[in-house]
Amino acid sequence: MKISVNLLKQLGKIDKSNEEIVTGIKEHIGEVESYQDLSKDYSDIMVAEIKEKKDHPDADKLGVYQLDTGEKKLVQVLAGDKTLVVGDKVAYLKPGAKVPYTIYTEEKPFIIQSREMRGLLSDGMMGSEKELNLGNDHTIVMRLPDDAPVGKPFAEYYELDDFIIDVENKALTNRGDLFGILGLARELTVIFGKPFVTPAWYTDDTKNLREEQSCLGLNIINDAEALCPRYTAIAMDNIVVEESPLWLKSALIKFGYKPINNIVDITNYISQLSGQPLHAFDYDKVISNDPNKSETANITIRMARAGESILGLDSKVHELNDRIMVICDSTNPLAIAGIMGGSETEVDNNTQRIILESANFDKTSIRKTSMMLGLTTDAGTKFKHALDPNQCIPVLKEAVRMIKESTTGTISSDIVDLYPTISEPKEITLSLSNVNTHLGIDLQKDTIVQILKNLEYPIVKQDDDLLTVLAPTWRKDVTIKEDIHEDIGRIYGYNNIDSILPLRNLIPAKDNQIFALKKKIRQIFADSGANETDTHSFTDIPTLEKANLDADKAYKLKNALAPELSLMRTSLIPSLLVKTQMNLQEGYDKFILFEMNIPHIQGYEDENKLPKEDWHLSSVITSIEKRSDSAYYIAKRYLEKILSTLNIQDIEYTLLSEFSEENLSEEIKNSMYMFDRNTSAIVTAGDIVLGIIGEIDNKVKGNFKLPKYTAGLDININALNSIDIKNNKYTEMPKYPESRVDLCVEVNNDIQYKALYDSIYKDINNDDINGKVTCLDIYKESEKADTKRITFSLAIRNFEKTLNDKDIKSITQKVIKRLESNFQAKII
Amino acid sequence: MDNNLEKIQVQLQKDIDLPYDELKTKYISTNGLLTLAMKAIASIPNDQKAAYGKGINQLKNSVTELLDQKKNQSLIYSPNNRIDPTAPFDVNTPKNDRPQVWDIKGTKHPLHKEVEKLVEIFQRMGFDVMESKQMDDDYHMFESLNFPVGHPARDMYDTFWTEDGFVLPAHTSTMQNRALKQSNPPIRVVLPGRVFRHEATDASHGHTFYQMEGIYVDKGISLANMKATIKTFLEAYLETDLEVRIQPSFFPFTEPDCEFVISCPFCNKTGCSTCGHSGWIELMGCGMIHPNVLTQGGIDPEIYSGFAWGFGVDRLTMIKLAINDIRYLRDSNLNFLRQF
Structure with a gap:
């Protein structure tokens, strides 16, 4: 919303500096997007007259002009425009002047200098519309009206000695009244401590305009009352369409409008002044285009019908539908209500009779139409912020007054006013x-x-x-x-307003366990050489498929920014695989990435029928070094680092290929195919499935060009949080020295380490003794061997005495016996 | 084609099953077949040089292609046996090679480090923490926040929708209703979380970023309280005294609606690149919670009042750590991550 401070001051009688006004708006109304001091932009630009014209002896394309700039001496200026003639008035940019257009488009404004062009000195420049920032034409020098006073500063003559403030529309979202300068003037006047008096014309709702001449028939039907609370119009005759006077053109340029002709310019000017959009139809075109020939202009406000279309003032065809409100003749749409007129009834240079519309439309309907058609216009922007229907008549009358003042226009119909439900001011206590x-x-x-x-x-x-x-x-x-x-x-x-801290009671804030747990995990992982990432939630089918994931399980975005951002990820691991590949290429050869975030699986919903959102800890561990062991064990090491720090015990690891699928959660079912079945495990704590760790599937590794030694870890933090962490009570520390025994056990391959460990542990921990078990070695003679040998080291103490050889032997025997009978173990 | 080259071509067909390393030695080492053939070009008569060169190129392409293929295959590892997942390490792993925590530089993500700091300050001030959802419904994102269907303010948020009709929250305010319903006043909660905006990405805009919402509801809570609470928090976080200003703004879920502006902590209001040489930084939207929002949250606006605010954590982190491109935060480049 661009406003001119000159106009603001005139309306509000505000006696403040430009800076004070900008600050006032910022502090009391809303954000100021930008402001510009036009008088500075146009300094050193004068009105000049061409006194002599010559051809350039050495350049066909250049004209040599002598200008009267109000100084004693004529000034020589060269220009590419050779169509200028003696007597033309132009805007002369002195050496040192900035080219206004470049002030806002270039990093540094272009400054005019005297320079030689093919042997002749050009002492300045004559500006085109574009260079003067007053239009788009840059092919010829802009001509000024014949009566432009030579030597007068151009800004003053063009009423550009003004200060333009652009208030951010967003800040005015709920203030339809501030989309008119009148509203802003009211606010600013009050901000500066004075009462505002709205101009009388703005509140004069009497329909006191009478036909003056040649009664024109105007028949209006409102078939869309719900969305068009008020429709007013009037017909005018004897219009002379011509160029607007300078002050009007200048005012429009300052508002960011392009001057077109006096009628259109007046409607735009009043619209910007009051915030009430107006539209002018060519009366004769309305009548002649109507398939039902009639002497009267018949206008209907209704919803468009499917299949209808309209050629807009933007010269584009807009396809309409039954949710779009239109202004029609007896049959066809003439305008898209509140947004844009149609080109078939456009006011042009031959127009003599017009229908002037001042209406009120529903903000929601206008907003939707504007979105549906992808059409943003000034009128649409104003209507979608809710306008006062009571301003329709006053604004219409003001437009009539201005048109009459500017041309020979006469009123040729009564004011038509369809306003079934009058908007009353609301009483608030x-x-x-x-x-x-x-x-x-x-x-x-x-x-x-x-x-x-x-x-x-x-x-x-x-x-x-x-x-x-x-x-x-x-x-x-x-x-x-x-x-x-x-x-x-x-x-x-x-x-x-002072800053006063609230007084609060001493109730402690609630603990957020998940947030606290994530903080702990973050600390543990960061302390263990892992780097935390924060990757996007968006992914695409190829990435999911490369990771062996089912893309159908992903939520699809209706309005994705790009195809590669079209799905919500179902696991964090693929993002980490991509980033692992990237960092390998970057030259890192051994690292761990991790992220804590929320994956989403389609159809996997919580109790409120919203996508279930569990936090996950996901990590990818990789190294290009050649290793003979499975990368599963490094993932396990890292998981156990967390678990032991959190004092979580009794965790079980079940080989993925041995876990029955029916017991798996949707999450694990979704992500398990990223992992190698024979070198990965499901991690559980009692009935709680925590997640999955292990080697990344070979095909997936190939797809992401990852080294052999690459493992993944995917743990559900909400599940982890649901484990009851035992608060261990103190147990008496043994006082007597420990005795160590090493035990090498040969068992079948299918006997698991943990079974042996548990069996031994149980036998060396009871009321009398306390023992620890550690693993020294796991050995297999060859890859094909059916058995493996595990060497345990047992450290045993008695609570009451120092153990002697006999005691140790008896304990060891018990351990061995059980291993032999339960696991057919051979003691080596 | 030259005889010699043809021979090598035939040999290559026979060697197709050789492992990568052997192939490499045989063909492209210093004395490899291909290397020697390439050197031999010097002894070829001039009129045959062109043809020979062409032949060499063909051969070179075949060798490179085969090597590439082998290299990719060698990446693919197939374990013969199932592992014992309960063991602490793999069979036959030498003692000094068993899996241990790696001695390399680990780091927390700078953004989450800041979220932790921000949350800690609010926790010290007596606020609860509730993290924001990443997929939500229209009711929480819009309706409960006084954005009726068709409200123009909905346009202020370029929101992502899924085909199933879920919304990706464009602000952490999506949690306000839940936070209000969760308990009776006094309610003091901060709501950090990931939010999404449907907008093109550049150095200062991302389609994904973190926000932190906060609400305070009790009897007699005022705009003056809001000003003081946010100021106190920011001074604790930025570890400096600040001048603050409040400017009017518009949000449907607050009344009055404000923009919180602070004196630039980096240049003491003299103007620097962080504050765009204005001396002031617009940091967040805030305001008194709209009575309709309180009512939707089951709180009687005639008895209680409250304020709310929301700010972008990415921007604050970038300001604090002098990061000049928001994209670095999500790029996961170790060169970046290991700086913090």
């Missing part, structure tokens, strides 16, 4: 003490009342604490008392 508590301030009643009066809230009733006001109908955003609290706070100034 606020408590003054409540205002002060809510904002944390201590304002006197008078101050509050004054602020509201300045903002033109009529006061209906007041007592000691309660104040009843009417919210002006242009303030569509004010519906509850808190909205008025905001107005009071805003105008009083948020920066005048």
Whole structure:
């Protein structure tokens, strides 16, 4: 929303500097996107007249002009435009002037210098529309009107000695009234402590315009009352379409509009002034295009029908549907309601009679249409922020007044006004003490009342604490008392509000166990040489398939940014595989990446029918060194590092190929194919499945070009958190020295280490003795051997005495016996 | 084709099953067949040089192709036996080669390190922590936050939707309703989480980033309390005294709606690249919770009031650590990660 400070000052009688106004807007209204001091942009640019014209002796394409710039001496300027003639008025950029266009498009503005062109000096430049930032034409030098006074600063002549502030639309989202300069002038006047008086024309709702001449038939039917609360129009005759006067063109340029002709320019000007969009139809075109020939212009507001289309003012055909509101003749759409007129009824240089429309449309409908058609227009932007239907008539009348002033136009119909339900101001009661508590301030009643009066809230009733006001109908955003609290706070100034810490009771904050657990894991992994990553949740079919994952289990995005970001990942591992590959290429040869995040599996929902969101710890461990052992064991080592630090015991590891699938969760079923079945394990704690660790599947490793020694780890943190961690009580520490025995056991390959370990452990831990078991070696004669040998070291102590050889022998015998009978073990 | 070259070509066909290392030695080592054939070009008569060169190239291509193929195969490892998953290490692993925690530089991700710090400060101030969801429904993302269907403010959030109609939260405010319903006032909660915006990525914009929402609801909570709470937190985090300003803004779920601005902690308001030479940094949106949002959360706005705020953790981290491109945060490059 671009505003001119000159106009603002004129409307609001604001006597403040440009800087103060910018600060005022920022601190009391909303974000300022940018501002520009036009007078500075146009300094050293003057109105000049061409006095002599010659050809360049050495350059066919250059004209040599002598300019009267108001100084005593004529100035010689060379230009590529040879169409200029003596007497033409131009904008002359002196040496040292900045080319206005380049101030906002280039890093450094282009500065004019005197320079020689093929032997002749050019002492400055004559600007084109584009160079002067006043239009798009850069092919010829811009001609100024004949009466332009020579020597006058161009900015002054063009009324460009102004300051333009661009207020961010987003900050005004709920303030339809601030999409007109009038609204902003009201706010600013009040901010600077003065009451605002809305110009009388803006509130004059009487339909007091009478036909002056040549009665034109105008028949309007509203078949879309729900979405078009008010439609007003008037017909005018004897219009002379011509170029707008300079001040109007200049004003429009400052608002960011392109001047077209006096009629269009007046509608745009008033629209920017009041915030109320207007549209002018060519009356004769409306009649002649109507398939049902009639003397009267027949206009209907209705929803479009499927299959209908319209050629817009943007010269594009827009396909319509039954959710789009249109303005029609008896049969065909003439305009897309509230967004854009149609080119068939466009006002052009031959137009003599017009229909002027000032209507109110539903913000939601306009917003949807604008989105559906991908069409953003100034009118649409204004309507979608909710406008006051009560401004339709005053604004229409103001436009008529201006048109009459600018051309010979006459009123040729009554005002048509379809307004079945009148918008009444809303009565709101606020408590003054409540205002002060809510904002944390201590304002006197008078101050509050004054602020509201300045903002033109009529006061209906007041007592000691309660104040009843009417919210002006242009303030569509004010519906509850808190909205008025905001107005009071805003105008009083948020920066005048002190900082006061709330007083709180001593109830301790709740613990978030998952967050705390993640913090611990992060610390343990980072302390163990692993690097934490934070990869995207988005992935695609090829990446999932490369990781042996079923892409059908992924949620699909309806509006993905790119095909490679079209799915929600079902596991964090593929992201880590990609990043592992990347870092290998980067030259790292041994590293561990990990991430804690949430994967999503389609159809896997929580109790609220939302995608189940469990936190996962996922990690990929890789090394290019040649190793003979399986990478499974490094993954296990890292998992046990976490588990032992967290004091979690009794974890079981079951080979993936031996785990029955029916006992697996959706998550593991989804991710298990990324792992090699014979070198990976499902990790469980009692009934709780924690996750999966092991070697990455060979094919997957090949797909991601990963070395042989690559393992993965995928642990559900929510499951981990659900394990009851035993608070071990103190047990008496043994006082007597320990005795060590090594035991080498040969067993069949299918006997697991843990079974042997548990058996031994049980036999050396009871009321009398306490023992530890460690593994010294696991040996297999050849790959094909049926048996393996495991060497255990037992460290045993008695609570009461020093163990002698006999005691040790008896304990060892017991251990061996059980191993022999339970596992057919041979003691070597 | 030259005789010699043809012979090598035939030999290559026979050697197709040789392992990678042997093939490499046989053909492309200093005395390899291909290497020698290439050297031989010097002794070829000039009129045959071109043809010979062409032959050499063909042969070279065949050898390279075969080697590449072998190299990829050698990456693929097939264990013959099932391992014993309960063992502490694999069979026949030498004593000094058993799996141990690696002695290399481990790191926490800079962003999560900051999230931890931020959360710790709020926990010290008495706030609970509740992490945000990454997939949610329209009710939590919009409706419960006073964005009725068709509200223009919905356009402010370029939101991702899944085909099943779930929404990827564009702000951590998606958790406000849950936080309000979770307990009775006083409610003090911070809500960190990953959020998504449907927008093109560049050095300062990502489609994915972290936000941290906070809410405080109790009797008599005011805008002045909000100003002080956020200021106190920021001063603790940035470890410096700050000047703060509040500017009006618009959010459907707050009333009044504000933008929290701080004096630039890096240049003391003299202007630097971090603050865009303005001396001030706009840090977050905040405001008094809209009564409709309180009501949706089961809290009577006539008895209680509260404030809420939300800021981008990525931006704060980038400011604090002088990171100039948001993409580095998600790129997972070890050159980056190991700096922190």
